[in-house]
Amino acid sequence: MPNNAAESTAHRAIPELVSVLEVALEQILRSHPAGLSEHALLKILQAPDWNILEPINFREPAALYPVHFLVFHALYRLRTTLISEGGETLHINALNIILRPGAPPSGTSLPDHGDDPLAEFYLDLHNLRLESNVIESMLDDFWQGIQRPSDDALKQACDDLELDWPPQDARAANLQFRRLAMLHHPDRGGKPGRLQSINHAIAVVRRHLRHAG
Template structure:
């Protein structure tokens, strides 16, 4: 695996921030330290992808190297920190958790080399759609007067209760009834079958 050209600078920044730092802070510091990290010659979204990829690649390379030296590097967008392995309570690097696929992705230089503007645009669009769907789900739950973690059976019960209460045939407000029905239809798409 090729060595990341920013790994030494990233490690120095992490060591200088014992309380930890975010990926955003790390990227800002790197841009101030090294003009090559800016990628001013490419599309802004592609430049963002490249900066992000280089940081994550370096972090995962460092995580492996540092673990062998008794230190654990926490890799999270909002919390990048270095601590002794015994404080982290680990006997080995986590291999089967949710971050394993991310780790594999960012350690593969082919993704950095092969990802172009159209690929980044597709990734950003998928990201935006996923979070738009989350917003719609939360709004639908609010319409049904439910918390964000309501199970499907509770959603069905709330819909039935509110639909009966606000049905126009029973003197309810047609606009409120349509909102309740729309929220329920949205949630039918969001919950697993």
Template sequence: MNDDLDPTQDLAEQVLQLLQAAPEGLAEYALIQQLKERHSGHIPNLPLADKLVLFRTHFLLFNALYRLRERLWQQGSHLLQISPLCIRLLPYEPGAAALSERDELRDYYLDMSQLRDTDERDVERLLTSFWTRMQGGDEKQAALELFELDDERALDLPRIKQRYRQMVSQHHPDRGGSTERLQSINLAMEILQRYYR
């Protein structure tokens, strides 16, 4: 076996094929499900209910996405929009400064030691920290509180997605927010997507 081969490169190729077939883009969950259907050897074919499996699956996918984004940018072929709600290929714009600014999420996901060194207790601590900060009892209520949405009002996925986009815009590290806060927002969105499909 050649240790020089990057296992995420093959995953990036699979992701590229799926995104080319879906010009409107795919949510992270849908992309993971399609990779599982293709029997991708890089995505654990295990239930995402297990917290460590969920973390590793998410991390591997986002590592491949950020690698793919850089490659497409260098080739001048596409821009890759990366968000849990919508991952999609956009036309390349040579004047855009998308990759020239420091991106803490990119740095995090391209650091494979984050994957290697994160064990089940670490994931549990991350989640506990998230729920403690949210002061929530159950996951749905905590996610709604983070998004400042009232469960009493009629909620649907389009309204939740709109609020998610507002929260990401407000708390993105490029705009003075923190990576931890953005990760909490992304996790809350993944939870709410399970309840409001």
């Protein structure tokens, strides 16, 4: 069992790791409009492009569960954000996790309401037990794999997002990204290449703002 100091460290690190996962999950799902299985999503999160998750033994439930829980916690948080902002929703199950334009049908509850037992379970971090050294290792691997973008890359990203250079406001950048992603989504007649450039651009801008902060 972890001691109190380790538990405290883990408690402080979890929000940062969840934020990292939310950013990564949104970008990955926007790049895969047909959706992904949980297994495929975990594989992508382990790949060098993201470098968030360490190798997972998929045959060992004790090792897989904490990672599964943390990813689904971030997915349900992302779904809550998308619904609250309007225009998009996220369908979540282990076989297909897919981002779709359009809010849920009228009367559908937000995923943190008590009438959605799965959301209620995954949004409660008391259901997670992840040791501090695991969380810190995941964070270290992620940040080491992300470098500050060059000025040329940042300028191109701002052009793609139709933002002033250099970008100063994360909220304005995110709102513009969501507007353009909805406008150019293939489900709404957009071109996949344009959506991919928008997805890449927001990742560059967010990386710049994170380093600038």
